[in-house]
Amino acid sequence: MAEHRRGANLPSIGGFNRTVVLDAVRRSPDGLSRVELAGRTGLSAQTVSNVTRFLIEAGMIAESGTVVSGRGKPRTILRLEPDSRFAVGVHVDPAVVTYVLLDLAGTVVASTTTSTPTADDPDQVIRTMAAAVDGLVASAEVDPDGVLGVGIASPGPIDVDAGIVVDPPFLPRWRGVPLRDALAEATGHPVLLEKDVTAAAVGEMFLAGESSARNFAFVYFGTGFGVGLVVDHEPVRGTGANAGDAGHLMVDQGSLAGTPDGNGDRGEVGAAVAPERLVRLAAARGLDLTGGLSETAEPMDAGAVDAAWDALAAAIDAGDPTATALAAEAGTVMGRAAVVIVNLLDIDRVVFGGPFWSRIAAAALPAACQAITGSPILVPKHPVTVVETDRGADVAAVGAGCLVLDAALSPRASALLIRR
Template identity: 55%
Template structure:
């Protein structure tokens, strides 16, 4: 019986170790270097690389001379050896990507999130969009390893269920993983969107960077993806990172949770747009107060707000500077709690206001008297772009397919 939970293994544990070592060295590695990096014997590396070549997962791409010995043959990951699909569900848009084994995006599409409240209809549309994207990309469907979904929380990762995401009416206890697997015929993984975004940043990190960081997700909602010691923090129920109810203004408006001044209530796009309309910076957006909100109208108004701030409109600048200081108070809490030293920003709506917020945010965080550590922090926008959560969802598929896990050596019954 299909469960949609177990991805096909590309190989055994040693094979995964070798693949992971080659993946982390885009310039390629020789068999000798693989043995040195992994601790595997030369014979084991030889046997594994022979299988990987036969399965067309790696290529021999040239030789390099080291001393007087025989030139070493370089092995590199073969991007076309397999593919993964990533899907990000945001209340405003659904984003789809196809990644090759190297993590390169080879196809991409985006559609408005359907307003229909019937999840089954939306899932059918998602399955059709996935098939169309794979077909349009020219990828052999037989080489698609699986589908990763980045969904708003809360989720039940073990059951593959979306529990009750805000602003997605009718999506209570939806068995999304099983339903999409049935509709596509592919294995499916489900992850919280902010966690998927953090996975993407970790996957593409090079060198010592991205070891302890928080991914600040700015979409229809606000959340934090967490990485400590190069490990993604998911929590007991895979719902870590729900930071929207950190109080940043005790005298602020009442949040739906009953408290006042929650950061997620104050800095989200629809909140900033309502504030801008009240200040006369943008025209009123009736859809901003709807449930669910008209995020297309909100996005257009947010873009207008950012443009006004860029033109040095005083009211617009004041609104975004205030948002930066409110966000800074929340980030100080995160920095103190987890001792992270990097903040990475991204999401569907970050590009509009990111530059304006980053003009004030670092100083507001660094100068806060509430900060415990005095170590300098890093603040930067994700280089992956607004599709970061969808890319992260696809990276999860690749990670499960060929990243080494000691549990792979255990006997299953």
């Protein structure tokens, strides 16, 4: 049975109670009666009545039909009004910036992309992103006043206090970009900045509804390899909000060990499954990635890697044994890295996702699952569930939007503290 957050009846904390009630309604697709809300939240009938009146007047929930239960009078069902508020999610990737507009339920109602601007001119970065955000909201015919805010998922490291993208290794020209405050000023919306792996984990947690796991690892496979963590329903951010760098975990690379140029055999999972390395390895094994892979040994730019990855994905979809085997080997290596996290935190759920994951998942997920559940070094004796996110390739952008929804809608005990 799903656990539900408990409220408090003190009148001075009405804001907290509103989020408790809204959270309960949001997590119940079939809606809840006021009696059910009181039972699930621990709030008094009068408090539930007052809070639901406020939320109805705010347009965030609505009365939707009645049900007959027992011999009492029919009960009015309350349901979420998804199109009453919205959030924008932005994912900064080396190749493209993805923008999504989410409704109150976390459903993507509009999306767009732009090429990732160079950070040589930070002002141009902000102009490009602000124009895309404003255009996305306008194209969806959404009232800007109904937008709760903008969430940004960025490769780390970030300085979350200052709202700055510091110096991501895969965005070498993005150094010290003051993204949060500048974008807030340009768009007029509150802006949150989060590391991409953490944003993905928050999105997974927020959108899971009543089935939300208390503890899980989100294995994020993008340009880099990372792991977003949720422990006891809270994302693990770390001292500087840069938790999740898992690329240096040492694992048995199996048949992925070594590369055509002799590099990458140190045992680090991030080096082993780097997308550029894998497409070069595919080509070395005879797979035709025409149009997406340079014949030279020069580093490939982000667009070329992405095009080659599309070709690899197409080969997997076509049943090519070389492509399928390579994806399975990558899944196995990532699964072996996940075992270390499972053992460390004693978690029972591992979710795989990310921009590069979704295109190889058909072959990589079964291999990753076997590498985890069949691992000879797996310590926990309880079952471990291994799944693919259903948020798609845009999971980081969706997670970024969910940062805003989570901050605005999810109840937090810290709201109960008396502040002087």
